[in-house]
Amino acid sequence: MRNKWTESFLQESDDLLASIEECALAVSSGETTEDTVDRLFRAFHTIKGTGAMCGLDQVAGFAHHVESLLDDVREHRVVLRAELADLFLASVDQIKILLTAELTDPPQRVVVDQKLIARIQAASAPHELAAEPRAEQTSVAEENIEREWEITFRPNPEILACGGNPILLFEELRELGEVEIVAHTEAISPLEQLQVFTCGFAWTIRLRTTANENAIRDVFIFVEDGAELSINPAPSTAAKDETAQAEQKGEKVAPSAQNASARSAANAARHSFKESMVRVPAARLDRLVNLVGELVMNQSRLAQVAQSVGLPEIANPVQEMDRLVAELRDDVLGIRMLPIGSIFGRFRRLVHDLSVELGKEVVLETEGEETELDKSILDQLGDPLVHMIRNSVDHGIESPQKRIEQGKPARGTVRLAALHRGSDVVVSVSDDGGGINRAAVRAKAVSRGMISADAELSDRDLLNLILLPGFSTSQSVTNISGRGVGMDVVKKQIEALRGSLSIVSEEGKGTTMSLSLPLTLAIIEGLIVQVGEDQFIIPMAAITENVELDRAQRARNNRRNVITVRGELVPYIDLRAAFDIEGSRPEIEKVVIVRHDEGRVGLVVDLILGNHQTVLQSLGHFFRNIDVVSGATILGDGRVALIFDIAAVVRYVEKQKNKLNAECAEQV
Amino acid sequence: MHIEGDSSRTLLCLRGSLNITAAEKIQAELLSYLAGGKPEAVDLSSVDACDAAGMQIVLALEKSMAQAGKSFRIVAASDAFLHTADSLGVDFGDVLCAPLNESGSKTKEVENAQ
Numbered sequence: 001m002r003n004k005w006t007e008s009f010l011q012e013s014d015d016l017l018a019s020i021e022e023c024a025l026a027v028s029s030g031e032t033t034e035d036t037v038d039r040l041f042r043a044f045h046t047i048k049g050t051g052a053m054c055g056l057d058q059v060a061g062f063a064h065h066v067e068s069l070l071d072d073v074r075e076h077r078v079v080l081r082a083e084l085a086d087l088f089l090a091s092v093d094q095i096k097i098l099l100t101a102e103l104t105d106p107p108q109r110v111v112v113d114q115k116l117i118a119r120i121q122a123a124s125a126p127h128e129l130a131a132e133p134r135a136e137q138t139s140v141a142e143e144n145i146e147r148e149w150e151i152t153f154r155p156n157p158e159i160l161a162c163g164g165n166p167i168l169l170f171e172e173l174r175e176l177g178e179v180e181i182v183a184h185t186e187a188i189s190p191l192e193q194l195q196v197f198t199c200g201f202a203w204t205i206r207l208r209t210t211a212n213e214n215a216i217r218d219v220f221i222f223v224e225d226g227a228e229l230s231i232n233p234a235p236s237t238a239a240k241d242e243t244a245q246a247e248q249k250g251e252k253v254a255p256s257a258q259n260a261s262a263r264s265a266a267n268a269a270r271h272s273f274k275e276s277m278v279r280v281p282a283a284r285l286d287r288l289v290n291l292v293g294e295l296v297m298n299q300s301r302l303a304q305v306a307q308s309v310g311l312p313e314i315a316n317p318v319q320e321m322d323r324l325v326a327e328l329r330d331d332v333l334g335i336r337m338l339p340i341g342s343i344f345g346r347f348r349r350l351v352h353d354l355s356v357e358l359g360k361e362v363v364l365e366t367e368g369e370e371t372e373l374d375k376s377i378l379d380q381l382g383d384p385l386v387h388m389i390r391n392s393v394d395h396g397i398e399s400p401q402k403r404i405e406q407g408k409p410a411r412g413t414v415r416l417a418a419l420h421r422g423s424d425v426v427v428s429v430s431d432d433g434g435g436i437n438r439a440a441v442r443a444k445a446v447s448r449g450m451i452s453a454d455a456e457l458s459d460r461d462l463l464n465l466i467l468l469p470g471f472s473t474s475q476s477v478t479n480i481s482g483r484g485v486g487m488d489v490v491k492k493q494i495e496a497l498r499g500s501l502s503i504v505s506e507e508g509k510g511t512t513m514s515l516s517l518p519l520t521l522a523i524i525e526g527l528i529v530q531v532g533e534d535q536f537i538i539p540m541a542a543i544t545e546n547v548e549l550d551r552a553q554r555a556r557n558n559r560r561n562v563i564t565v566r567g568e569l570v571p572y573i574d575l576r577a578a579f580d581i582e583g584s585r586p587e588i589e590k591v592v593i594v595r596h597d598e599g600r601v602g603l604v605v606d607l608i609l610g611n612h613q614t615v616l617q618s619l620g621h622f623f624r625n626i627d628v629v630s631g632a633t634i635l636g637d638g639r640v641a642l643i644f645d646i647a648a649v650v651r652y653v654e655k656q657k658n659k660l661n662a663e664c665a666e667q668v
Numbered sequence: 669m670h671i672e673g674d675s676s677r678t679l680l681c682l683r684g685s686l687n688i689t690a691a692e693k694i695q696a697e698l699l700s701y702l703a704g705g706k707p708e709a710v711d712l713s714s715v716d717a718c719d720a721a722g723m724q725i726v727l728a729l730e731k732s733m734a735q736a737g738k739s740f741r742i743v744a745a746s747d748a749f750l751h752t753a754d755s756l757g758v759d760f761g762d763v764l765c766a767p768l769n770e771s772g773s774k775t776k777e778v779e780n781a782q
Contacts, residue, residue: 181757190731196691
């Protein structure tokens with residue numbers, strides 16, 4: 001059985017592995033900074049140390065090999081080059097395999113890839129020493145100089161409660177050289193106020209050693225989180241050191257000192273960021289949102305009752321409560337909002353792997369990482385985006401040779417962007433590849449019997465054919481995509497998120513697929529409408545306008561269910577007929593015009609009752625087959641109102657119509 | 669934890685392990701002792717183990733005494749305690765001094781059996 005520390009490590013390892021991937025991809029593209037190798041080293045070191053502590057010996061043992069290689073890189077014994085990135089990425093995969101095996105119950109035993117270990121060891125081979133003589137000289141020179149360092153360390157106040165022992169840290173420092181430790185005890189409270197498990201100590205340490213800054217920093221590696229740590233050359237000796245260093249390697253010393261202070265500042269910033277974060281299980285957050293949802297609904301009912309009673313003594317507090325509940329709702333939903341950039345990271349790895357596999361040069365550019373979306377939407381957005389990016393790299397981007405022939409740069413670009421548009425977030429995947437070949441799409445659709453050979457389709461309708469089930473224009477079925485499934489699934493997934501998908505493509509120049517998504521799924525701004533005795537909610541975001549429909553207009557269009565709205569014919573769906581709702585029609589009906597698939601469609605209702613902001617509740621297991629509604633809500637008077645899923649309603653009506661037509665044809 | 673009281677309560681003797689596992693207990697005992705009288709000196713010669721949390725308690729005791737306007741002295745300390753103080757860079761300076769006169773001292777013991 002796993003203990004809570006192992007659980008915590010398994011969760012933390014996701015972040016560590018994501019950080020390794022990010023750094024490895026930076027190495028691969030040659031965009032490394034001073035911090036990249038340190039971040040890689042620390043991530044592997046933490047996986048090794050914590051893994052060993054949790055009894056995950058295979059993980060710890062494997063991480064040790066990579067850590068040794070990174071130590072060589074850090075000490076300039078091995079040159080950091082793009083090929084190492086593949087080793088780091090393969091190592092991430094290996095650790096994921098080991099952790100997945102550990103996650104199964106009971107844990108499975110898997111064999112560590114010995115070839116990978118051999119490759120890692122080969123990369124650390126001594127012949128690398130000669131690769132960069134200057135670096136080697138620097139390293140040797142640095143190691144031979146005994147320097148005095150000043151370390152200031154204020155541990156995370158939780159260090160004692162977490163089992164940390166400062167005495168052991170200082171013993172490790174003593175192994176590096178001569179130390180002089182001064183404790184600062186000002187922050188320790190008098191006995192009456194003392195929190196015995198909270199550490200009030202801070203220290204200033206002078207260390208005289210031949211070890212470099214990295215070696216010193218490693219001593220604090222497991223206690224750095226939430227701590228303030230700075231490691232700098234001691235002021236009294238810094239000037240002396242500078243002279244000594246200047247004699248050996250020119251101006252390199254000053255930048256080194258600057259780096260140290262910059263790094264220390266960066267660490268401080270990182271720690272202050274970490275300190276302000278709290279990790280909360282998503283399930284708890286969901287429960288909180290559900291509770292707030294219930295609260296909002298009950299508040300709405302209370303407000304309605306208060307209004308009907310008409311007592312000012314009740315009306316005022318209810319109004320105030322209304323304001324507070326609305327504020328609480330916004331804040332709670334705000335907690336669930338996450339930057340979309342949090343899922344962008346994994347796409348960099350995807351594009352990297354796909355480019356290698358397909359022999360194409362592709363770079364992923366991202367924009368709008370800070371755009372926020374509800375966590376529940378983000379969780380479901382990953383798979384559709386993976387498919388779209390695969391399509392772009394596989395079908396969109398041409399081979400380097402073909403690109404050069406067409407006067408394009410050999411390296412293709414896939415661009416992943418997110419931005420706010422009104423109350424929606426638009427996420428787009430664009431590529432500068434060959435674009436969608438209309439002729440191939442048409443030919444395929446004809447051969448599959450989806451359209452007739454002489455069908456006249458608008459450009460948009462032609463492009464939308466690729467979103468139909470079973471459509472694939474790929475000449476060859478690859479491992480990446482082109483199995484004829486996918487884009488229709490993507491479309492369905494996006495529609496299930498109350499979003500829409502659109503395609504723009506220019507042959508020879510590229511394709512852009514855009515997903516338009518609501519900010520949140522939990523709360524919906526809707527229009528309450530009535531048909532017969534039933535009330536429904538139509539999502540406000542989709543509504544463009546409302547118009548009236550009288551009997552004369554109905555008759556004028558010969559039951560073709562179209563209405564003229566400012567000179568343009570808009571098809572409408574008669575909800576009463578579509579859902580067999582009883583009761584007589586009013587003299588004048590209302591048509592709610594909504595956007596659908598870049599077009600418009602009307603929904604005919606008896607009455608429009610007003611706006612309603614509501615919390616979406618799922619219908620539950622027994623009604624899971626009802627796909628024309630996305631959920632339900634309870635209205636102020638306690639009645640349940642179903643919330644329409646516009647795309648599903650249109651699909652349902654079209655299906656009914658096709659069925660009817662087929663039956664008529666059979667009878668004829 | 670075992671406590672033996674006396675009437676004058678001027679010398680406080682801590683025995684046993686002064687560490688995080690006993691920290692809450694030691695704090696409670698000391699606070700209860702402080703409420704009954706103010707010691708003038710502490711004998712740490714029977715402390716057989718001490719960690720950072722234990723050291724913090726001694727320093728907190730010193731602060732409490734200072735706030736109450738009392739002087740604080742450590743009349744004796746074990747090697748274990750001194751080693752920890754040295755390891756953590758805690759300098760007690762003048763506080764660590766010679767024992768009180770035999771005549772003036774009465775002992776209060778705070779003993780931790782752990």
